[in-house]
Amino acid sequence: MQYYKYLLLFCFLASALSSAQNKLITLEDIWNDGTFRTERLDALHSMNNGQEYSVLNLDRDNGMTTIDVYDYKTLEKVKTLVNSSAIKDLNYFTNYTFSDDENQVLLATEEAAIFRRSTLAKYYVYNVKSETLLLVAEDKIQEPTFSPNGKMVAYGLNNNLYIKDLASGKTTQVTADGVKNKIINGITDWVYEEEFGFVRAFEWNADSDKIAFIRFDETAVPEFSMDVYGKDLYQTQNVFKYPKAGEANAIVSLHVYDLKKNETQAVTVDKTYSDFYIPRIEWTNDPEVLSAQYMNRHQDALDLWLVNAKTKEATLTIAETDKAYVDVTDNLTFLKDNSIIWTSEKDGYNHIYHYTKKGKLINQVTKGNWEVTNYYGYDEETDKIYYQSVENGSINRDVYSIKLDGTDKQRLSKAQGTNNADFSADFTYFINTYSSATTPPLYTLNDASNGDVIKTIKDNAEVLEVVSEYKIVPKEFSTIRVNGNDLNMWTIKPADFDANKEYPLFMYQYSGPGSQQVANRWNVANDYWYQMLAQKGYIVACVDGRGTGLKGADFKKVTQNELGKYELEDQIEAAKQLGQRPYIDEARIGIWGWSYGGFMSSNALFKGNDVFKMAIAVAPVTSWRFYDSIYTERYMTTPQENASGYDDNSPINHVDKLKGDFLLIHGTGDDNVHVQNTMRMVEALIQADKQFEWMIYPDKNHGIYGGNTRLHLYKKMTNFIDRTLGDKIGTTSVKMEAVKVKG
Missing domain, CATH: 3.40.50.1820 (Alpha/Beta hydrolase fold, catalytic domain)
Known part of the structure; x- marks a missing residue:
């Protein structure tokens, strides 16, 4: 009922616009004063227990950053997990990542942008139990990532890949041939970052004893330079590799580093094309089996290969082709039996498919003349897939659940507009972010079994009141x-x-x-x-x-x-x-x-x-x-x-x-x-x-x-x-x- 009370408030305020509107919007309102700024939940993370979630909170008045943990059911703050003001040598942090067991947190500070998605930053590992802080590296590094066992952090530095042992403090250099504008290991080049949408090109296996990574040889890629005028007497230049249409791309290769043997081996697959991309790599639940998506340069063929890291045997599992192009999927999921969930436009609309681990189609999970726009995950216990789609009109988004066999579909979101879900780790709850052209972002806690609203978290009613004062x-x-x-x-x-x-x-x-x-x-x-x-x-x-x-x-x-x-x-x-x-x-x-x-x-x-x-x-x-x-x-x-x-x-x-x-x-x-x-x-x-x-x-x-x-x-x-x-x-x-x- 509380949820509908807020919707009624929004409707009331919206209806009041005709009588209350009189102020004129200025450019300063939009770009300087933050007049119409909305509240949001920053860096939301569902805790492993499925009953709590954490968010990043910035207290500008006191100059401190905290990671606060909240109870899903009550929405009350349970504890402050990390407080920058209470940690020596750490004034603030701007992002955080948990280890798998949530006993450690990677904290990013002094972040500096490189390109659209890439950054350099100083990173610390904060141990939640001992309340101690460890600097990962003296230099600013890229994409530090905990090993699944939480004992190590791998990261990129100066185009090479490194591993830090958190107990001994020892750092191992995995690659040594990285050179700016020539060779990059484990971090994507400019064009991969921009067009394939990722920066970290390395992945830990489940046993924390192997790292797969992509190597980029940019030697033959033409350089582009930009003058940087700055404030000095002479301008400087930013020179980087940028492959324009029809020009040479970086030569990419896939490698696996074995921590026990301290050796790296190249992975080869029997492709039918020589000029190719590797837009995604991901280990399966089997710690010896790596998946890699290969795509030809025309991008009208996308192949999913499964590679055995021990035997080096590579098996073509799923092959997609299209007369125009195939979109790279971010929705690849390996279930406990290593069967595969995959999204594809093969029937003319983007839908969810279920394959065996050998690539045989089991069933098409979703069907219809509409698009699946987000895949949230699969709950083994209830046998449900959770997803977002435009079934309710292409300008709207709704949250749904469906059985793996394609039956028992439920619409979980209730209001027409744009709905986006963030599920708890055990799929008991989801936080729904709803908005429409007349309703500012409304954050609610919902029951994942039926979509019912349990409580309102943030309603942004103040923003709507501000808007109601303007001639809108x-x-x-x-x-x-x-x-x-x-x-x-x-x-x-x-x-x-x-x-x-x-x-x-x-x-x-x-x-x-x-x-x-x-x-x-x-x-x-x-x-x-x-x-x-x-x-x-x-x-x-x-x-x-x-x-x-x-x-x-x-x-x-x-x-x-x-x-x-x-x-x-x-x-x-x-x-x-x-x-x-x-x-x-x-x-x-x-x-x-x-x-x-x-x-x-x-x-x-x-x-x-x-x-x-x-x-x-x-x-x-x-x-x-x-x-x-x-x-x-x-x-x-x-x-x-x-x-x-x-x-x-x-x-x-x-x-x-x-x-x-x-x-x-x-x-x-x-x-x-x-x-x-x-x-x-x-x-x-x-x-x-x-x-x-x-x-x-x-x-x-x-x-x-x-x-x-x-x-x-x-x-x-x-x-x-x-x-x-x-x-x-x-x-x-x-x-x-x-x-x-x-x-």
Whole structure:
């Protein structure tokens, strides 16, 4: 009942918006003051007993960090496990990881970012029982990981792999050939980190006597350099290996280090392809059997191999192929009998499958014209799989349970919107994070057997009260029929919207393969910016066109070999249709996007010059020839094989079509989409004698943030929108009669 009380409160506050709204959102509210910041649970970890969970708490006033343990049933704090202020030589920590037995904790401090996911940090092992602290290494290290028995920590340092014995303090260097920009052991290279989404490329086996790791030989990979301007008299350079589409990748190899024998042996499998990736490795429950996923360079074949570390025998267990590409699965699970749970799009939608340990299909667990979007785990005791899916509409997320044989499916989440679960170790409880376009994140404790809410943990009611003071209009969700498809769309209209007036339209999109921007969830920072623009008199809309995700493989993969073609056709046609609505001024339609979205907004302005009056492109890819091998070739193959696909759809080749107003923005420290993209676009625009505006942010990465940067960026974009679309806001419509005639 308490849960529904809070939902009623949210509904009451939402209904009060119409009478209470009067304050106008400012950019300072969004980017400086944290006015709309929500509370969350940081670094949530379910304890082994299944009855308690831990979270990281930061007390800014007293300058201390704690790991606090809470009881699931009562939600009361049981104890403070670690308190930085009570530990000598440790002022604070920013992350933590338990050993398997939870008697030790790895604490990270002095963290420094390398790329998107990778960091260097000082790490300490805190012994919970003895309350002692041990520094893992004098240097800042990467990805320290407890052995399953808790006696050792393996980590990466200077491209080599090390193991520290926690009892003796002895450190063993596993590899010695690591050299920057040449050889990396156990840590991924730039392109693996960015596109396969992981940094730690080593894994302990269950007996803690072997480590499997991937070795990257980057010697032949071309280097990319970025000037770092900093504050010194002379700039420095950041030089790193970056394989662009069609260029040489790192040569990867799989190895197993035997701690007892103090020797490393290479693993070989009988692949049918020579140029390949190893995007995942994981030991099975058998300490002698390692699993490794191999993928060909085209990424249309993914093979799961099981390797016996003793005999070196490698068995191909599951082989997936696709006419476009196969997504790497993060949902590989080995059950006690070493049978396999695996997710795949093989029937046209992402679903859960159960295989024997030899790779024979037992059954397809989930079925339907909808996607499984997260796999939470399998409970041996109840024979239930827990997962998240879009069964309740592609803009929503719900939590479900189902028997391993595909029977007895239950919807565990109750409210429509976005639900995400974090289960206790024994699957007795789950903490559900729920939000919708009108409800801020609501954290509840739920019974995993039926989904019933036991208690509310955090409700963010204060945020909704703050929001209720502002002139905010909820998003309108709908679909729009474009090029034979019903596309998901949201729209934000001014609070004083008058259907007899005409408004400028400002469109946002990302459009990248498998992405989604139209989702029933609580606001991110940009949503408040769109509300601010609506307060000024703009209509803001977002359409997820072909190529985006969660509507089946055919819808997502239609863009294969033609990135930017069908997505662009959908944005142009959607803009045309919206422009025909009597309350939208078809002469004042703009579009913007970031990264892939910047690629798209540039293309929209150039190729759709009779539809779009203006565009903003932030950190755009301007030619797919400039982007990395793994991402680009997944969808385009190589430039050598598909030159027309690369060139026909890259905006740098269509600058001569520019008619409207164009704002181009980039950070010079962008290691992902290099500023080279913008520099080459600028030169092309100049040589085509096209006027445009641009803004460069020194040393800022792909996110373009830090200090006052975001505020400056959004002021720049807002002023540009006002200047190019903002005239005649709210004028009386002259299209009403014409639309009526059309019926």
